[in-house]
Amino acid sequence: MSWFTSFCSTSVGKKYIMASTGLLLGGFLLVHAAGNSSIFWGRDAFLSYAEHLHALGPLVSVFEITLLAVFSLHVVTGLALALENIKARSSRYVVQHSAGGRTLGSRTMPYTGLVILGFIWMHLQNVHFTDHHSRTIADIVSTILANPAYTVLYGLGLLALALHISHGFWSMFQSIGLNHPRYDRLIRVSAWIGCGFIVSIFFVIVLLLISNSNWLGQLA
Numbered sequence: 117m118s119w120f121t122s123f124c125s126t127s128v129g130k131k132y133i134m135a136s137t138g139l140l141l142g143g144f145l146l147v148h149a150a151g152n153s154s155i156f157w158g159r160d161a162f163l164s165y166a167e168h169l170h171a172l173g174p175l176v177s178v179f180e181i182t183l184l185a186v187f188s189l190h191v192v193t194g195l196a197l198a199l200e201n202i203k204a205r206s207s208r209y210v211v212q213h214s215a216g217g218r219t220l221g222s223r224t225m226p227y228t229g230l231v232i233l234g235f236i237w238m239h240l241q242n243v244h245f246t247d248h249h250s251r252t253i254a255d256i257v258s259t260i261l262a263n264p265a266y267t268v269l270y271g272l273g274l275l276a277l278a279l280h281i282s283h284g285f286w287s288m289f290q291s292i293g294l295n296h297p298r299y300d301r302l303i304r305v306s307a308w309i310g311c312g313f314i315v316s317i318f319f320v321i322v323l324l325l326i327s328n329s330n331w332l333g334q335l336a
Contacts, residue, residue, distance in 0.1 A: 127200060130193050135288040137190035142281060142314075144183060149317040155324065159254050166253045191233065198226045219283060228280040235273030242266070261325045270322055274315050281311040 123129040151169065155162040170176060242260050243253070251259075260266050285307035 127197070130197050130200075131287075131290075133189060133193045134197065134284075137186050137193070138281075138284045138288055140186050141190060142285070145277075145281070145314050149314050152321055153317050155254075155321055162254055163252055187236075191229070194226070194229055220279065222283050222287075224279055225283060228276040231273065231276035232280055235269070235276065238269065238273075258325055261322060267322065267326060271319075274318050274322070278311050278315040281314070282307045285310060 124133060151165055152162075154165040243256060246256060261270070286303050289303050
């Protein structure tokens with residue numbers, strides 16, 4: 117296993133880790149968005165989805181622990197790469213320019229990552245680590261989004277997520293060597309379409325729940 121440890125400690129190895137964990141996290145986002153979209157069919161459909169999910173019992177805990185491990189590895193590796201880039205600032209711009217130029221997503225990756233980290237912590241505190249016995253998940257989410265401050269924070273979190281995964285998708289192809297100038301633009305466009313689709317689902321859900329609250333009327 118020494119060769120594997122040595123490889124993972126290199127910049128190339130860290131980029132492979134970022135690509136693989138990012139792919140897994142992207143898959144989770146897609147599944148999570150698909151599940152939450154059940155709210156489009158009404159409150160009962162959303163509650164039924166939540167009940168079926170929690171009926172899996174111990175499997176939910178196993179999945180949560182695995183997801184936490186993948187997410188932690190992604191964060192730690194991302195911070196390590198960010199520190200390496202800071203130390204090698206002069207050569208970083210040459211590499212990024214030759215890889216297709218710096219974009220808003222690439223320039224803000226560490227910052228959007230930190231915003232997403234804070235967003236996830238807030239989301240877990242509001243939704244996961246709360247009382248589920250006296251209130252349904254639909255009531256919990258509706259109560260949260262009835263607060264304008266939380267609505268703005270959720271919106272900012274989703275914007276950061278869109279920027280982060282749009283560049284992350286393109287960077288994943290770079291890391292595994294599937295990039296080529298001929299279809300680089302196609303990869304970038306596909307990345308924006310993919311992340312736009314996922315994030316749009318969450319945005320629409322937020323807007324749908326806001327429409328069922330009365331804070332907009334209170335602001336008028």
